[in-house]
Amino acid sequence: MEEICGARGSSWDAPLALFGGVHLLALGGEEPDPWSRLPQVLREHRARLARFVAEEPVQTNEVQRAWGLLPGFLSAGAPVLDLVELGPSAGLNLLWDRWAYRYPAGSWGSDDAPLALHGEAEGGPPAELLERRPLVRGRLGIDRAPVDVRDDAAALRLQAFVWADQEERLARLRAALEVARHEPPELVAGDYLEELPRLLAARAPDALTVVFHSASTAYLSAEDRARLGGIVEKAGEEAPLAWLSYEHAGDDIQGEIGFETFALDLRVWPGGERRRLARLDGHGNRLRWLGP
Ligand SMILES: C[S@@+](CC[C@H](N)C(=O)[O-])C[C@H]1O[C@@H](n2cnc3c(N)ncnc32)[C@H](O)[C@@H]1O
Known part of the structure; x- marks a missing residue:
């Protein structure tokens, strides 16, 4: 996890970004159930998740x-x-x-x-x-x-968070x-x-x-x-x-x-x-x- 989170590792929102990235893999259909095999998913998608964590601001919109x-x-x-x-x-x-x-x-x-x-x-x-x-x-x-x-990709990222x-x-x-x-x-x-x-x-x-x-x-x-x-x-x-x-x-x-x-x-x-x-x-x- 430390390797994936890189410089953002000590930031309060690093876990949100990381789990948002994993959730996005599920929403995009690439990993239908990443949660049941999380260690493998983190290894297999390490580069992609590291990029997501480094580049994506955590962004939410709570309708409730x-x-x-x-x-x-x-x-x-x-x-x-x-x-x-x-x-x-x-x-x-x-x-x-x-x-x-x-x-x-x-x-x-x-x-x-x-x-x-x-x-x-x-x-x-x-x-x-x-x-x-x-x-x-x-x-x-x-x-x-x-x-x-x-923007479909932006709307999907919002759901991922x-x-x-x-x-x-x-x-x-x-x-x-x-x-x-x-x-x-x-x-x-x-x-x-x-x-x-x-x-x-x-x-x-x-x-x-x-x-x-x-x-x-x-x-x-x-x-x-x-x-x-x-x-x-x-x-x-x-x-x-x-x-x-x-x-x-x-x-x-x-x-x-x-x-x-x-x-x-x-x-x-x-x-x-x-x-x-x-x-x-x-x-x-x-x-x-x-x-x-
Ligand atoms: C946690 S989100 C809440 C979003 C929404 N208000 C809600 O209740 O779901 C906080 C939002 O405030 C925006 N924000 C924080 N400070 C800002 C500023 N000084 N100028 C413009 N936007 C700001 C962030 O970009 C983010 O979209």
């Missing part, structure tokens, strides 16, 4: 996080939304209004949606919130390594990729800290722009996270704006609530007061509602 995000979009409270996602990967969560959702208090979306998301929720979101039906008008994402869903035995995650990803292939959201390649001010300056006044992100700002330094806050706050002071964040909460109450402590936070300008709507786990499977 839309189940955690939906109550945030609804809480923004506007009838028409222009979405700007920071770190969208393949942009699948920009298509959140295409899926159906189930929560204890009710459901959202159409019965014939290509994907139905559900999870374990307590305390909400409330039924009245789930009655809101905002129209999504704009969908734009900024990612330094965007995945082009129309899901753990091979997590079939439900894979099925969700494939269903979302199928939809995205026909209506790919616009993705800008670049650093969102650089691109965002220009995009916000050009936002339209006849819809509410919602800047949102999930599992993305953890990759920024504390200084850059503060810079992002400054960019959004400045834009919010100039014209209406919403900022929805599904990120690690930065505290440690996992022992108390029983799952990873991500949080769903919303700020809407004018005003810009921060509302913590929910605690979530990292992949959008569990939610504890805190909002109104």
